[in-house]
Amino acid sequence: MERGMYMRHKEAVIIGAGPAGLKAAKSLCEAGASVTIIDRNKDLGGQLTKQTHKFFGSEKQYASVRGIEILKILLNDLLEYGTQCEILNETSVVGLYHDKVIACVKDDKFFKIKAESIIIATGASEKSIPFENNDLPGIYAAGAVQTLMNQYGVKPGDKVLMVGSGNIGLIVSYQLMQAGVEVVKLVEAAPSISGYLVHASKIQRLGVDILTQTSIKRAIGKEQVEKVELWNLDETWQGMEGSEQTLEVDTVCISVGLAPLTELLMQVGAEVMYVRELGGNVPKIDHRYQTTVKGVYACGDVCGIEEASSAMVEGALSGIHAAFDLGYTIDDEKRKVKALKEELKFLRSGPHAAKIRAGYNKLGVMI
Amino acid sequence: MRVNQHPILSFDTKEEITFTFNGKPMKGMMGDTIASALHANGVKKLSESIHLKRPRGFYCAIGNCASCNMIVDGKPNVRTCITPLKEGMRVEFQHGKGHVYET
Ligand SMILES: Cc1cc2nc3c(=O)[nH]c(=O)nc-3n(C[C@H](O)[C@H](O)[C@H](O)COP(=O)(O)OP(=O)(O)OC[C@H]3O[C@@H](n4cnc5c(N)ncnc54)[C@H](O)[C@@H]3O)c2cc1C
Ligand code: FES
Numbered sequence: 001m002e003r004g005m006y007m008r009h010k011e012a013v014i015i016g017a018g019p020a021g022l023k024a025a026k027s028l029c030e031a032g033a034s035v036t037i038i039d040r041n042k043d044l045g046g047q048l049t050k051q052t053h054k055f056f057g058s059e060k061q062y063a064s065v066r067g068i069e070i071l072k073i074l075l076n077d078l079l080e081y082g083t084q085c086e087i088l089n090e091t092s093v094v095g096l097y098h099d100k101v102i103a104c105v106k107d108d109k110f111f112k113i114k115a116e117s118i119i120i121a122t123g124a125s126e127k128s129i130p131f132e133n134n135d136l137p138g139i140y141a142a143g144a145v146q147t148l149m150n151q152y153g154v155k156p157g158d159k160v161l162m163v164g165s166g167n168i169g170l171i172v173s174y175q176l177m178q179a180g181v182e183v184v185k186l187v188e189a190a191p192s193i194s195g196y197l198v199h200a201s202k203i204q205r206l207g208v209d210i211l212t213q214t215s216i217k218r219a220i221g222k223e224q225v226e227k228v229e230l231w232n233l234d235e236t237w238q239g240m241e242g243s244e245q246t247l248e249v250d251t252v253c254i255s256v257g258l259a260p261l262t263e264l265l266m267q268v269g270a271e272v273m274y275v276r277e278l279g280g281n282v283p284k285i286d287h288r289y290q291t292t293v294k295g296v297y298a299c300g301d302v303c304g305i306e307e308a309s310s311a312m313v314e315g316a317l318s319g320i321h322a323a324f325d326l327g328y329t330i331d332d333e334k335r336k337v338k339a340l341k342e343e344l345k346f347l348r349s350g351p352h353a354a355k356i357r358a359g360y361n362k363l364g365v366m367i
Numbered sequence: 368m369r370v371n372q373h374p375i376l377s378f379d380t381k382e383e384i385t386f387t388f389n390g391k392p393m394k395g396m397m398g399d400t401i402a403s404a405l406h407a408n409g410v411k412k413l414s415e416s417i418h419l420k421r422p423r424g425f426y427c428a429i430g431n432c433a434s435c436n437m438i439v440d441g442k443p444n445v446r447t448c449i450t451p452l453k454e455g456m457r458v459e460f461q462h463g464k465g466h467v468y469e470t
Contacts, residue, residue: 052376090449125427125432135416135423136424138411138424139426140425141427148428149370151403154406154407155368178373179373180371222422223411223412224412224422261431
């Protein structure tokens with residue numbers, strides 16, 4: 001690998017170009033700051049790049065619009081700022097130092113950026129669960145399968161077992177069928193389906209069997225998955241011997257939740273706290289989205305697993321605060337912040353958001 | 368294993384890209400990553416685990432987990448799930464950790 005010869009200086013750097021990062025960029029550009037957005041993928045948009053389904057959420061945050069269409073709007077919004085908004089795609093951030101130096105790798109070249117202000121919007125990574133042979137090829141995270149088929153147009157296999165009945169498991173099951181792949185069964189360890197019932201009934205109507213209190217015992221295969229063994233779980237979530245059934249599948253999709261990608265936050269010295277309701281370790285942010293390191297902000301899924309709608313609002317807010325701290329005056333700032341906060345409150349008001357509210361409560365952040 | 372019909376998306380009219388996997392010529396599509404092109408060619412096993420030599424495929428497909436590391440044009444540990452496929456690429460199965468190299 002080639003070493004970078006110089007250190008670039010930048011005003012505001014956003015790490016991660018998902019919905020949160022893109023909205024943060026817009027707020028900063030609007031205020032007049034010059035912005036650099038870094039993302040390791042070629043296509044910007046984070047999770048939105050593969051979301052062909054229509055969004056739930058609020059009207060203001062594009063409910064009933066497909067994720068991929070929302071992304072077009074977000075990218076278009078940034079176009080008008082031209083070179084004020086620099087985009088470094090296919091660039092991985094591999095280190096973050098206390099003095100706000102960002103270590104990057106692009107095209108196999110290593111270089112550093114010194115930033116005055118940093119917004120971390122790295123999103124989350126999908127979790128896995130332990131079972132025998134859970135590392136065989138053919139066992140993929142559900143979001144990974146969504147990327148493969150919706151972004152690259154490649155089927156993961158012919159017959160799929162989906163593990164987990166949250167919204168992601170339900171939506172990806174539906175999208176697998178749209179791509180012409182058979183979803184043989186969906187298993188859920190809990191006694192009831194955990195995602196929205198509208199999504200569940202949609203796939204049940206198409207003939208997918210959803211088995212609750214059931215999990216995967218082991219995968220069978222030499223070089224890749226050929227079969228799986230399922231078993232029923234008792235009230236204490238233990239597998240019941242004798243209840244096994246074998247299924248012929250070539251793909252297993254794991255959809256058991258996400259964990260915030262907080263490594264960079266820890267490297268920069270920002271305090272994190274384990275909050276189960278938010279998905280794992282999350283940064284201790286204040287009501288302005290600043291972490292415990294001055295000039296370093298965090299927004300979106302990296303602050304707690306939620307939705308694109310709330311990620312966008314958090315992004316917009318953290319961008320406004322970062323711009324203010326850089327010395328910019330924002331037109332109508334108070335009104336804008338208030339409206340965005342109300343929007344967030346609305347998104348987190350329903351019974352489905354009780355967990356999120358509890359999580360932020362633990363973290364001591366007012367939402 | 369390409370998606371050929373889809374109610375929302377269209378994947379047609381794309382240019383073909385030629386590359387090799389372990390010396391064997393294969394075809395991918397413009398816009399593919401290395402891992403998606405291999406998968407479309409039926410290649411799911413990309414490398415093996417370092418100690419127990421268990422087969423490894425991709426897992427996250429967004430550059431998080433290193434499960435898809437392969438040797439590309441002689442360089443080891445390339446995350447093939449986020450590396451765009453290019454004409455003439457030499458892709459190889461990776462045994463073990465990979466080695467340090469100079470450019
Ligand atoms: C199947 C599915 C369905 C969903 N449906 C909905 C829905 O209907 N409505 C809704 O509101 N939400 C939905 N969501 C949730 C929503 O997609 C996420 O909450 C949202 O994308 C989070 O946005 P983000 O910007 O925080 O992170 P992400 O979208 O995850 O983006 C993070 C970005 O950071 C980049 N990155 C991370 N680390 C680095 C690094 N070290 N260097 C460089 N770049 C890095 C990543 O490449 C990525 O592009 C769904 C999610 C899934 C998976
Ligand atoms: S599959 Fe996780 S990094 Fe490529």
